[in-house]
Amino acid sequence: MANTSDLPAVVIPFYNRDKVIPPEPQEKQTFHARCHCGNVEFDLTIPTAILPLNAYICSCSSCRYTRGALCSLHVALPQTISPEWTNGRINVSVHKSPGSGAGGHGQRLFCPTCGVRVGLFEPRMAQWVVSTSLFRDTTAGPLFWSVTCFGFYKSPRDGGLLSWLPDGVGGKPLHLGTVPYDFPPDEALSIRPDGTEWLCVACFCGGVAFEIPRPAEAVRGDPHMARCVAPPLEKDNDEDKGEGKGKWKWKAYMDFGGDSWALSGAQGMPWVQVPRAVLSPAVPTTLEFGTVKTYKVSSTLTTGFCEYCGARVFLRDEEEGKKEADKGTEVLNVALGLLRAPEGAKAEDWVVWRAGRPEGVEEGKRFDGEFVDAMAEGMRRWGLDRYGEALEFDIV
Template sequence: MLSLDQLITFFNRDRAATAEPREESRTFTARCHCGNIEYSIVLPASSLPLNGYICSCTLCRYSHGSFGSFHVSLTQGVAPEWTNGTINMSVYKTKGSEPGGHGQRWFCPTCGSHNGHYEPWAMQWIADSSLFEENFWEIKGFGFPKSPGDGGLVSWLPESVSKGMKMLTMDRDFPPEDKIEIGEDGGERLRAECQCGGVSFTIKRPSDAVRNDEYLSRFVAPGNPNKWKAYLDFDKETRRLASVLFMPWALIPRTSLEPEVPSDLLIGTMKTYEASDKITKGFCGRCGAVMFIKNKDGSPSEQSEVLNVAVGNFRAPEGAKATNWVQWRSVPEREKEQIGFDSQFANDIIEGQKAWAVEQYGKTLEFDII
């Protein structure tokens, strides 16, 4: 049972659903990357901004491929107004799913963008906030902060920001007991798997062949030949593709995945979406988790293909950031200046990650990612 304070922070229970007579209303539109799903909501101006929150439970992390989902609970009585009059979405039902929507996640069957879900116990729609054109919320809460095991995204928030956020923890807020696997060659393997298990593979450490390759060696972490490069992606197109404010990617050669992922990315329940003539997204067709981004310009040959692999799906024993397997680049100023969506909170994450990097590595790391 949530307290009144938690209901206000995470479910906006202190906000009105309809405008008073002669009061202004505001309309906000959300759209997935391909445009197959588009809807609008109408809110009274006096209720704005709503409270938003981040959830880093395993369901949200492993169904998005990120460090958590970015949610805004629409006020009780407010529902999406679907542009085409229908709800054209795929629905993933977890093992604990209940009638009416609890435990379900909805995503576009074409591009894989998550749209949110309906919580019957709260009688409210929970929207994935990153698909909206305009920001109408302030992030005030963080759910399941213990689940990532290493602090996850919370450890990348400045203390001045995290202290002002309400933390929601429950008896199931604990990290999974993941273990490193061993391959037939005796080398370590890191499991990456979506929420439903339909897409699952392991990651090798950089081999001598990779480290000695003129092209592939570029993706080995500088100064640490046993780790891969990783970075935070705040690009506008990525935000719509992944339904999150940013994506955490590791840059890994396709041939360093086991079993080797084919060039068309189609393994298990994987579906692909051509986001552009150069960019292909690979996502689980059953639970919607982002697994890969493949850039046709990013590799000189098929055997040298390097994939953006979603770190949110990694099952690293040390925690969600998988610091025993990757080194994290800090976002450079030139990229920071291009962020337009929820820029203040994005900048908070960027500055917090830089402070974490100094503590972790002794300095911020900046390196090429192409």
């Protein structure tokens, strides 16, 4: 177990080691956590004197590829606080990163039914670390966390989520921290015999893997599939504007709505829209292949996640599926955090971001207004710089 005096200074706020719990008696507040399906539920009882706790964003490759998001968002609980399981059981799946050594280090817990990330117990720190997106009871009063830290900020190579938070969160700059170990991703493009480029999409464990091409003429010429092709951008022809000049790209967007919030483990989910018919190898209409397990989010939404490592893979609108599946033109939301783009986590050589109008902003602000406001404004400013305008195109 690490003592605070033994820790690098940068780590202390990440693990809330700067929070001193006062002696009893003390005023406390209880917060309820629940995965999307309700299979995993627990309470946290926290002294109000140490609130809010610091929450941290992590954009290491394992967090991105075990979620399908651009990051994870966690709160490390003080050492004397742990989850109080409230539904009579602890029913979680466990994924352990290869090479993480003996014991609990490198283990990540998620719900085996809906795939929602629960968190982990970090034995080296003797602390529980929980996903903030499990806490969605807006009647419980103020949040018990504030996003103050950002870890592994160099891992995405293109800034990742940090490029959308230039001023931090809530007007406060973020504490940046990283360590010299990360899982090196495999990010080489596949070049077919005809010279076409294909981009790998894969979860952390590799149980789910497929490739997407660029939007071909057949896609651009189809009235329905063309709706997920990004509009051409003049800025892509500027030599100083990065990757992807003169290439057709797919539409990408951030979704802060309630379902994406709950499913992501990151308080917001990045999606890229791609027709199912172009994926290789072919993805069945059930979405179940490799280690994909499906979960019915609602009467109109189905999601797919890796049942081994928990990565979110797909989100499908069932009305969209019914109308278009037989014609082979069904459009899927693919978890953008799984794209293995060589240029960086935001995959700018392959997608155009709807930076001016993220999805579900007002709903997301009910859960964490500071974070969502900062993200929406940061994306708008980034879009103005990157594209010359904050794009607001429609999505399928």
